[in-house]
Amino acid sequence: MEAFSPDKPQGSQEDDSYEISPVDKLRQSFSESCISHTQESVGSILEEMDGLTATVLDIGSYCCKIGMNGLSKPEYIFPTVIGTPKCIGKPSTDFNLKYGLDAYKNLPNMNISFPLEFSSDIDWDEFTDIIVETLPLLNSSHFSEDSFNEYSETDYSIYPFIFTERINNSLKNKEALIELAFETLELPKISIQNQAFCSLISQGKTSGLVIDCGENATSVVPIFDSRILKDESNTILVGGKNLNHFLMELLREKYSFHTSYDREMARFMKEELCYISPHKFDYTKIWLGDSQSYTMPDKTMLSIGVEQQLCPEALFNTSLVDLDDASLQHMVFDSLTKVDSSIRKEIAGQCLLVGGTTQFRGFEQRLVNEVSSLSKELGKILEFVEDSSKEAQRHISSWIGASILADLSQTHRDMITEDDYEEQGAKRISRQLNT
């Protein structure tokens, strides 16, 4: 067998070991996302907003992003998880479920579940519990650093709320969200915005192709002049979660991933070490890249070599994760081909990568190469809006756009109010929103 050195994307990680402790990694993964309240105080923003204040909650199946509009980033990002305390050996005395960040911080002692994991069968009671338990935590000085104290005065639930939803969200999910808003949270008024549209708005654009790859789904959504072209869009239920599973499968001879903690470590390994090469993986050659080592919770040093490159290949070849769904490049090809030829160039010329899974190094280059191999013409007109220095923001693009929409008086005028809900009920409102 011929040997080859992996063709890595630019800016590849060259360190050969990761010594950061798993618990520190857990803490970092969420706290780093919070903005400093000393830089942008919520109080001063409320004054400037002249009444157009809203809480923006971008709902994700892996993590939710929340904060007041007017800030440049969400104030908090919390995992959409519920944790059940583990009882090892002796019966547990702690039967209290833990929610969101609280569950994640206690991950070594938890079995965790993701209630939004299966969009067709969401456990809304569990999601409601996460939100209900998390909002007061965010409002209190739970994060006890001094810089957060000013924020402790803010009560998210007294302001209008802007929620985001993925394209083709089911009527059942919309209804449940409206009920959560008015029945449980008792909000004054709400708006539900499309995530792809919000992401585009975050870049100051109203036309383009939004390619969103998150935890459980990947969608390709063409938008023209603020109009979402639903018939030309594509969604598959493949995302970062499938890659986590694939990585564990690839490493199964070296390590047994049993616990929730182990499985989340596989996620972090994926985020830190894996990369997308510009070209298809060549199975006929021996991989000669550098291996990296990763310390697992039980102190096992796990060596990860070719798996770094193989794991994200599944985005471009879904059969690797035993799925028949179209791969990403086929979705892009299909959407652009369906778009009317008179607007195709404008849409393809403003592609936007959003969602955490697009943060792999090399994502953009590989996508261009794959689409070009399907159609030279499409490959030529495909251009990306964002420069790669903004990769780290891709998981919050939708929140940023929703926060911009929350600044507009039109958004507030169009909101669903408590009175609308009393008069029409969730079913009718959700049907109207779908037209």
Ligand SMILES: Nc1ncnc2c1ncn2[C@@H]1O[C@H](COP(=O)(O)OP(=O)(O)OP(=O)(O)O)[C@@H](O)[C@H]1O
């Ligand atoms: N640097 C990174 N490289 C690769 N993947 C990453 C990186 N950072 C985060 N991810 C992955 O991105 C996914 C989360 O992305 P995002 O926050 O957009 O999802 P979400 O909005 O919760 O999910 P969904 O849109 O499917 O409901 C996770 O699978 C996570 O492991």
